[in-house]
Amino acid sequence: MKRVKRVEDLRVKIFADGADKAGMLEMYKKPYIMGLTTNPTLMRKAGVKDYRAFAREIIAEIKDKPVCFEVFSDDFVEMERQAMEIAGWGDNVYVKIPVTNTKQESCHSLVEKLTARKVKLNVTALTTPDQVRDVAAALNPAVPSYVSVFAGRIADTGRDPVPLMAASVEMLRVSPAAELIWASPRELLNIFQADAIGCHVITVTNDILKKLSLIGLDLKDYSLDTVKMFFNDALAAGYEL
Numbered sequence: 001m002k003r004v005k006r007v008e009d010l011r012v013k014i015f016a017d018g019a020d021k022a023g024m025l026e027m028y029k030k031p032y033i034m035g036l037t038t039n040p041t042l043m044r045k046a047g048v049k050d051y052r053a054f055a056r057e058i059i060a061e062i063k064d065k066p067v068c069f070e071v072f073s074d075d076f077v078e079m080e081r082q083a084m085e086i087a088g089w090g091d092n093v094y095v096k097i098p099v100t101n102t103k104q105e106s107c108h109s110l111v112e113k114l115t116a117r118k119v120k121l122n123v124t125a126l127t128t129p130d131q132v133r134d135v136a137a138a139l140n141p142a143v144p145s146y147v148s149v150f151a152g153r154i155a156d157t158g159r160d161p162v163p164l165m166a167a168s169v170e171m172l173r174v175s176p177a178a179e180l181i182w183a184s185p186r187e188l189l190n191i192f193q194a195d196a197i198g199c200h201v202i203t204v205t206n207d208i209l210k211k212l213s214l215i216g217l218d219l220k221d222y223s224l225d226t227v228k229m230f231f232n233d234a235l236a237a238g239y240e241l
Helices: 021-028 040-045 051-061 076-087 108-116 129-138 151-156 162-174 189-196 206-214 219-237
Strands: 013-017 033-037 067-070 093-098 121-126 145-149 178-182 201-205
Touching: 013 021, 013 206, 021 033, 021 051, 021 206, 033 201, 040 051, 051 067, 067 121, 076 093, 076 108, 093 108, 093 145, 108 121, 108 129, 121 129, 129 145, 129 162, 145 162, 151 162, 151 189, 162 178, 162 189, 178 189, 189 201, 201 206
Parallel strands: 013 033, 013 201, 033 067, 067 093, 093 121, 121 145, 145 178, 178 201
Antiparallel strands: none
């Protein structure tokens, strides 16, 4: 069996996805973490109460890697106002804009307007080829941006996300400054799948990042570790037959 490559050999950039300040700063210090993302759902789960204050604390510590913060309005006029404020927090800040609002109205006009003003965007929550194609057309080819396709959510529906992600890499060629993000991965293998198709970035949560130490582990050794785990847990539980 071909040995799995090391994380240092990967071409895909790994972004840490989370909203715990200590965890984000810990990941930021890792040389293989090239950027960080968060979203209102993760922030709520982490107990963040003051969005602006939390974001400014993070930006004060992280100045040399991309950090993505999301707008949270459902109205495009208010989205624009929030986007301009967030963009002003730092040169390394990317503003996350959902591909539609909750009424399924497209964000394309807002994307065009913001990128015309040189705002760096992360257009997020995409799941279809049409969405990728339309967003790519709306981006400013000269302004750095990310397009986040939620491969993990696609996989959750029983569909293989790899063909769409590979096609998305090609669709984004019309906007040379744009990079494709493989969002919502479900397992460590997704990092290598993203790398194989030439995806630019993958966002990874801390629970998956903890598995990076397993890369290349001998499978017989891993089997033995599993056997030991079962034995030790049964022993600790005091099970008898």
